Amino acid sequence: MASRNLKRFWEWGRKIICVGRNYADHAKELKNAVPTEPVLFLKSPSAYVKEGSPVVMPYYCNDLHHEVELGLVIGKQGKDIAQSRAMEHVGGYALCLDMTARDTQDHCKKKGLPWTLAKAFDTSCPVSDLIPKEKIQDPGNVSIWLKVNGSLRQEGNTSAMIFPVPFLISYISKIITLEEGDLILTGTPAGVASVQEHDEMEAGINHVISMKFKVEKQS
Ligand SMILES: O=C([O-])CC(=O)C(=O)O
Numbered sequence: 001m002a003s004r005n006l007k008r009f010w011e012w013g014r015k016i017i018c019v020g021r022n023y024a025d026h027a028k029e030l031k032n033a034v035p036t037e038p039v040l041f042l043k044s045p046s047a048y049v050k051e052g053s054p055v056v057m058p059y060y061c062n063d064l065h066h067e068v069e070l071g072l073v074i075g076k077q078g079k080d081i082a083q084s085r086a087m088e089h090v091g092g093y094a095l096c097l098d099m100t101a102r103d104t105q106d107h108c109k110k111k112g113l114p115w116t117l118a119k120a121f122d123t124s125c126p127v128s129d130l131i132p133k134e135k136i137q138d139p140g141n142v143s144i145w146l147k148v149n150g151s152l153r154q155e156g157n158t159s160a161m162i163f164p165v166p167f168l169i170s171y172i173s174k175i176i177t178l179e180e181g182d183l184i185l186t187g188t189p190a191g192v193a194s195v196q197e198h199d200e201m202e203a204g205i206n207h208v209i210s211m212k213f214k215v216e217k218q219s
């Protein structure tokens with residue numbers, strides 16, 4: 001039994017584990033090779049932001065990108081989880097944005113540096129409310145979309161993931177123990193692009209949830 005209510009998982013201060021390049025169309029649009037193993041990175045728990053508060057572009061960033069992603073909220077602790085049991089560890093879902101300082105990431109890639117400044121800054125992880133597990137019958141067939149100022153920028157289906165959800169949970173849990181309240185971001189489909197100060201991003205999962213966030217610049 002959960003000791004706390006998973007409904008406010010973003011307040012738990014737990015890990016945010018992100019999968020990169022999990023859609024071939026997105027890997028290609030950024031001229032990255034399609035991976036043969038998952039690409040993993042972390043966000044800080046202070047990256048969480050909820051509807052009503054803005055996404056704040058860091059002072060060193062001049063090219064902030066949106067990435068809409070399906071999030072898996074872990075409901076049960078586990079290590080070395082078999083793929084066949086992976087879904088038992090999912091307590092629910094969340095719609096997430098993996099906000100990325102793309103210019104900073106390009107710099108880090110060229111210099112062989114970690115992506116922390118590009119990916120883990122405060123407000124880099126806008127999240128929806130918890131989506132109850134039963135509202136998503138199959139995490140391998142979910143349509144996600146994102147608009148900026150009303151124009152559609154990203155539209156994808158999780159069926160296009162290179163590494164599907166049970167594989168990701170099993171793979172990650174061999175390396176990092178999954179705990180209740182952790183969040184896994186499963187990667188973004190194609191269409192990532194820049195947002196500017198005062199832009200409004202709206203993202204959704206058809207018939208399930210939608211959310212809006214304004215962009216501000218750090219002073
Ligand atoms: O920054 C990137 O392109 C990697 C990533 O997060 C994703 O594919 O979702």
Ligand SMILES: [Mg+2]
Pocket residue numbers: 018019020067069098185187188
């Ligand atoms: Mg991403």
